[in-house]
Amino acid sequence: MTPICPQCQSSRLETRDLGKKAGATLGTVAGAASGASAALSGVELGAVAGMVAGPGGSVLGAIAGAVLGALFVGAAGCAMGAVLGEVVDETILGNCRCLDCGHSFSHQPA
Numbered sequence: 001m002t003p004i005c006p007q008c009q010s011s012r013l014e015t016r017d018l019g020k021k022a023g024a025t026l027g028t029v030a031g032a033a034s035g036a037s038a039a040l041s042g043v044e045l046g047a048v049a050g051m052v053a054g055p056g057g058s059v060l061g062a063i064a065g066a067v068l069g070a071l072f073v074g075a076a077g078c079a080m081g082a083v084l085g086e087v088v089d090e091t092i093l094g095n096c097r098c099l100d101c102g103h104s105f106s107h108q109p110a
């Protein structure tokens with residue numbers, strides 16, 4: 001359905017997605033932070049796994065474990081932050097802004 005402005009019934013609206021963007025950013029930062037600890041356990045896991053292949057494998061395994069751990073948790077944090085931000089957009093900030101009268105409101109899909 002198309003949302004309309006509750007004040008002037010205009011359908012010329014823009015979505016702001018402020019919370020979503022902020023949430024995605026925050027989530028990425030938080031994800032990267034916990035990604036760092038995930039990277040550390042990735043290092044350990046990778047080093048242990050790589051040890052089977054010898055000293056070189058241990059180093060490569062540690063690097064691969066760190067990169068995978070950080071990437072995975074960082075991406076998960078970003079996605080989670082975006083979802084949280086979307087909730088904030090819809091419930092708190094008011095995600096829609098009317099281009100005709102400037103009224104901001106939250107669009108609740110009926």
Ligand SMILES: [Zn+2]
Binds near residue numbers: 007008099100101
């Ligand atoms: Zn309006």
